[in-house]
Amino acid sequence: MSALLEVEELDISFGALSAVRGASLEVRRGETHCLVGESGCGKSVTALAVMGLLPRNSVRQARRLAFDGKDILSLDEKGLSRLRGDRMAMIFQEPMTSLNPAYTVGSQMAEVLVRHRGASKRAALDRAAELLARVRITSPGMRLGQYPHQLSGGLRQRVMIAMALMCDPELLIADEPTTALDVTVQAQILRLLADLQKDLGLAILLITHDLGVVARTAHRVSVMYAGEVVESSPVDRLFNRPMHPYTRGLLSCVPVPGKVRRDQPLGSIPGMVPHVTQGFEGCAFRQRCALARPDCSGPIGRRRPEADRVYLCQIAPEEMTVS
Amino acid sequence: MSAPLIEVRDVGRVFNVRSGLLGQPKRIVAVDGVSLRLLPGEVLGVVGESGCGKSTLAKIILGLLEPSEGEVLIDGRKLSGIDRRERAQLIQPVFQDPFSSLNPRRRVRDIVALPLVAQGGASTAEVRSRVDGMLERVGLDPAMGERLPAQLSGGQRQRVAIARALVMRPRIVVCDEPTSALDVSVQAQILNLLAELRREFGLSYLFISHNLAVVEHVASEVAVMYLGRIVERNDAESLFRDPRHPYTKALLASVLTPEPGLGIPETGLGETMPDPANVPPGCRFHPRCPQAVERCGREAPETQLGARGLVECHLVAAA
Numbered sequence: 217m218s219a220l221l222e223v224e225e226l227d228i229s230f231g232a233l234s235a236v237r238g239a240s241l242e243v244r245r246g247e248t249h250c251l252v253g254e255s256g257c258g259k260s261v262t263a264l265a266v267m268g269l270l271p272r273n274s275v276r277q278a279r280r281l282a283f284d285g286k287d288i289l290s291l292d293e294k295g296l297s298r299l300r301g302d303r304m305a306m307i308f309q310e311p312m313t314s315l316n317p318a319y320t321v322g323s324q325m326a327e328v329l330v331r332h333r334g335a336s337k338r339a340a341l342d343r344a345a346e347l348l349a350r351v352r353i354t355s356p357g358m359r360l361g362q363y364p365h366q367l368s369g370g371l372r373q374r375v376m377i378a379m380a381l382m383c384d385p386e387l388l389i390a391d392e393p394t395t396a397l398d399v400t401v402q403a404q405i406l407r408l409l410a411d412l413q414k415d416l417g418l419a420i421l422l423i424t425h426d427l428g429v430v431a432r433t434a435h436r437v438s439v440m441y442a443g444e445v446v447e448s449s450p451v452d453r454l455f456n457r458p459m460h461p462y463t464r465g466l467l468s469c470v471p472v473p474g475k476v477r478r479d480q481p482l483g484s485i486p487g488m489v490p491h492v493t494q495g496f497e498g499c500a501f502r503q504r505c506a507l508a509r510p511d512c513s514g515p516i517g518r519r520r521p522e523a524d525r526v527y528l529c530q531i532a533p534e535e536m537t538v539s
Numbered sequence: 540m541s542a543p544l545i546e547v548r549d550v551g552r553v554f555n556v557r558s559g560l561l562g563q564p565k566r567i568v569a570v571d572g573v574s575l576r577l578l579p580g581e582v583l584g585v586v587g588e589s590g591c592g593k594s595t596l597a598k599i600i601l602g603l604l605e606p607s608e609g610e611v612l613i614d615g616r617k618l619s620g621i622d623r624r625e626r627a628q629l630i631q632p633v634f635q636d637p638f639s640s641l642n643p644r645r646r647v648r649d650i651v652a653l654p655l656v657a658q659g660g661a662s663t664a665e666v667r668s669r670v671d672g673m674l675e676r677v678g679l680d681p682a683m684g685e686r687l688p689a690q691l692s693g694g695q696r697q698r699v700a701i702a703r704a705l706v707m708r709p710r711i712v713v714c715d716e717p718t719s720a721l722d723v724s725v726q727a728q729i730l731n732l733l734a735e736l737r738r739e740f741g742l743s744y745l746f747i748s749h750n751l752a753v754v755e756h757v758a759s760e761v762a763v764m765y766l767g768r769i770v771e772r773n774d775a776e777s778l779f780r781d782p783r784h785p786y787t788k789a790l791l792a793s794v795l796t797p798e799p800g801l802g803i804p805e806t807g808l809g810e811t812m813p814d815p816a817n818v819p820p821g822c823r824f825h826p827r828c829p830q831a832v833e834r835c836g837r838e839a840p841e842t843q844l845g846a847r848g849l850v851e852c853h854l855v856a857a858a
Contacts, residue, residue, distance in 0.1 A: 254722035255693075354810065368812040369589075398588035398749065400806050403793040407803045425722065428752075428795030432803050452799045469727035470797050471756040473779065478756060479734060482727040488692055 218285055219244045220419045221266065221304075221387055225279035228261050228270065232493045235261050235274070237443045243387065248413065248420040250430040250451075253440035254466075256489060259423045262440070263389050266421070267306055268296040284386070302332045305380035309392035311372035315364040321348075321375050322360030328382040340382075347378040351408055370401035377408065384416070391423045406433055427470050431455055439463050442492050442500035447527040459519075459527040459536070461505045499530065507531050542615050544711050544743050545577035545600060545630075550609035551767075552595055556816075565816045569595040570606070571767035577711065582737070582744040584758030584775065586751055586790070590815050591764040593747045597715045600745065601632050614710070627654055631704035633697070635716035640700060641688040647674070648684030651702045658707070673702045677732060694725035698732070705736060713745045718753065730757060751794050755779050763787045766813045766823040773848030783847075783855045786824050822853065830854055 219242035228236040236258040243249040251259045264270050266281065268291070281289045283299065291299070300306075308314050316324055325347070326340035335343070341360065348356035351374040364372055373393060380388055390409070394402035410433065413420055424430060430437055434451040439460065447460040458464045468483025487504040498513035499505070505512070511530050520526050521533045552570040557563075570592040577583045585593045598604040600611055602618050611618040613629055621629070631654075634640040641650055651670045655661050661669070671681040677698040688696055697717065704712055714733065718726040730753065737744060748754050754761060755775060762772040763784065771784040782788045792804045807829035819826050825835035832853070840851045 254724060352810070370812065371810065399751070399793040399795075400588065400789055400808050401812075403795070403804050403806050404808070404810075406795075407805065410803055426795070427723065427797040431797040431799045432795045432801060434799075455797060455799045466724060467797065469724045471727075471730075471752045472798070473752050473755050473791075473794060473796055478759070478775070479738075481731040481734065482756070484727040484731060485724040488694075 220284055221421065222280060222282040223262070223266065223278065224281070226262065226265060226281065227275075227277045228258070228265055229275050229494060230271075230273055234492045234494050234496060235443055236265070237492070237496075239438075239440070239443070239445045241438045241445060241448065243419045243421050244435075245386065245419050246413065246417045247435045248410075248422055248433050249436045249438065250434035251421065251423045251438050251440060252425065252427065252430050254425055254489070257440040258443040259440050260391055263306070263391055263421060263423055267300055267304065267389060268293075269300075269306075298332075301328055301385075302383045303385055304387040304389065305383070305385040306389040306391065307373070307376045307380050307393050309395050311369070311376040312364060314376060315372065317364055320361055320363055321367075325360075325375070325379045325382060328379060332383050343382060344378070347381050348375070350381070350412075351375075351378045353378070369397055370405065373397065373401075373405055374408070377405075377412070381412070381416075385418070387419045387421065389421045389423070392425070393422070394429065395424070395426070402429075409433070427467065439466070442489055444500065444528060446501070446529070447525075449525045449527075453522070453525060459521060459525065459533060460501075460529050461507055461531070461536075462501045463527075465504075499528070507536070541579050543576035543578050543612075544614055545575075545583075545745065546612040546615075547573055547575045547596075547600065548609050548612070549574055550596070550599060550606045550611060552592075552599060552604065553607045567815045568767050568818055569815055570599065571818075572609075573764075573767070573769055574609075575762055575769065575772065577743055577745055578760075579710075579743055580741070581760055582746050582758045584754035584761040585745065585747045585764060586749065586754050586761060587764035588749060588790075588813070590766075590813060592767040592815070593764050594715055596764070597632070597713050597745065597747050601630060601713055602626055624658055627658065627709070628707050629709055630711040630713060631707060631709040633700050633704050633712060633714045633717045635719050638688070638693070638696065638720070641696060641703075643688055645687070646684065647679075647686050647688065647691070647699050650688070650699060651684070651706055654703065654707045669706060670702075673706045674699075676736070677702045677705075678728075692725075693721050694728060697721065697725075697729050701729075701732065701736070705740065705742075708740065709742075711743050711745065713747070715747045716749065717746075719748065719750065726753070733757070751791060752796070763790065766815060766818055768823065768851065769849065770824065770852070771848070771850045777847065783850045784824075784852050785828050785830050785854065789827075789829075822851070824852075 221243040224240045226239040253259045265276050325344035329335040329340035345356045353359055353374055394405050437451050437454045438445045439447045441462045447463045458467055465485040485504055499516050502508040502512040516528055518526055550573045554567040556565050587593050599606050652666050655666050674681045679698050718729050758775045761775045761778045762769045765786050771787045782791050789806050793806050808827045811826045821836040821838055822840050825831040834853055840853045843850050
């Protein structure tokens with residue numbers, strides 16, 4: 217079965233700045249695909265490109281961008297907006313910026329269904345109440361009449377999720393959905409997403425910088441660095457045997473409870489992410505990489521060490537030990 | 540036992556906030572009856588979720604906010620009786636957001652030099668050499684001293700904030716979410732730097748964070764705050780190995796360690812959120828506590844102080 221979302225060789229640029237280069241990924245039905253990386257690595261613009269929501273000053277190119285087997289690269293704004301909110305929906309980090317403060321929860325939620333499906337206001341409100349209950353909000357009837365500022369951060373994110381589900385989307389893109397939340401609320405929201413996925417067969421593209429979130433929610437992971445997907449793998453194998461030197465460095469930076477002792481330094485990656493402009497050649501990680509060698513400044517090959525795994529590096533798995 | 544560097548005694552802080560022109564003033568209890576000590580050479584971690592009062596506590600300890608009740612002693616003396624210059628030599632802050640805590644119009648060199656210049660007494664050459672030395676020590680090329688904060692990355696800015704805090708050679712550094720705005724690879728660099736500097740300069744840290752994994756990595760002692768109170772305190776190893784308060788348990792269970800296959804924890808906390816404008820009667824955690832009994836909503840639990848630290852919960856048997 218082909219993937220629900222297919223992205224092949226995606227390039228996004230802002231003037232001379234190359235934000236995303238040759239990114240490929242697939243999200244299958246019923247599966248959570250985590251796109252992980254640090255600030256500026258291109259993970260959020262990748263998601264925006266899929267939704268057709270990139271700012272005007274950007275250029276998007278791809279070999280293929282398909283939803284449910286159908287090309288969406290050539291869709292015009294009308295076609296895209298029919299797809300958005302209907303078959304694919306997106307939630308963001310800070311629900312306060314995506315909810316309209318001047319309208320009640322109920323009227324914002326209902327509008328989605330009225331606009332996309334031509335439902336009556338009454339039917340749309342019923343559906344909204346049903347979904348609020350589904351995202352485990354108690355007394356949904358009362359919440360429908362409230363304004364976003366009357367809700368806590370966790371509740372607002374639940375409302376966003378409920379709103380995204382109004383039209384039964386097949387793909388949910390979640391950009392750092394729990395980053396602004398406290399850890400206890402984060403766990404609740406992620407559990408909710410996992411349960412909804414199981415019940416509704418949702419495909420989820422989850423964008424995060426948090427490796428803990430990745431480990432606990434993903435089926436598949438793509439690691440982005442300086443605009444490229446440098447490694448893609450099923451989640452367990454990525455954490456148990458990371459391939460790309462950046463992935464290895466990143467994993468060593470995270471304090472793991474019970475594993476790293478006090479006064480024992482954390483792993484770290486020296487230096488900073490380079491600015492990548494058009495015409496950049498070679499591996500963008502090479503200046504920070506302990507394994508770098510002369511051929512790292514030339515074209516970089518894709519390696520497929522095992523089924524379902526790919527990484528972008530000159531160095532073969534058997535050479536991957538730091539002397 | 541050596542005398543504590545920081546001693547907080549029954550400190551409370553109330554804010555009266557009016558929302559809107561006609562709104563009723565709300566009484567927000569940010570910190571309520573908090574006592575704690577920081578001993579020389581220790582790192583005291585303070586953890587808790589947003590609104591628990593941990594940053595208000597930090598500001599009170601730094602002398603940036605007056606407590607409504609109680610007192611703070613620094614090195615055995617009342618904070619209110621120590622003048623600003625002397626205070627600056629004892630205790631310095633490093634805040635979360637190096638974007639807003641550094642003056643955007645000043646060069647890095649002047650930002651780091653400011654505490655020295657304010658003290659007076661040092662010659663221009665002396666100031667210059669101390670600033671250069673400190674920039675180098677925190678991993679910045681002294682040539683960066685000529686730049687403005689906007690020309691630096693987040694990690695570099697946090698290094699500047701650390702250099703500014705340490706240039707006075709204080710004994711205590713209050714770190715309030717020092718790595719929360721940083722990427723994980725940069726966070727690791729900053730945490731390693733803070734650990735090195737602590738050993739080298741014999742510093743003691745009050746380390747405030749919502750990130751439990753970070754606190755477990757750096758702290759020797761940990762206090763858990765909930766709605767303005769410390770609900771549990773213990774040495775770091777015991778607290779993380781054997782949490783006793785149900786809130787501490789839920790908090791630790793919620794941490795998503797980077798270990799695949801463990802799934803997402805069930806916290807059992809429900810959807811009620813703590814609201815410092817509306818502190819519940821009895822135990823303040825009872826509306827969210829999965830183990831609450833009738834008594835918890837009626838009676839505030841006593842502070843149990845023992846060999847195993849501090850805990851405030853009806854359900855924890857005195858040890």
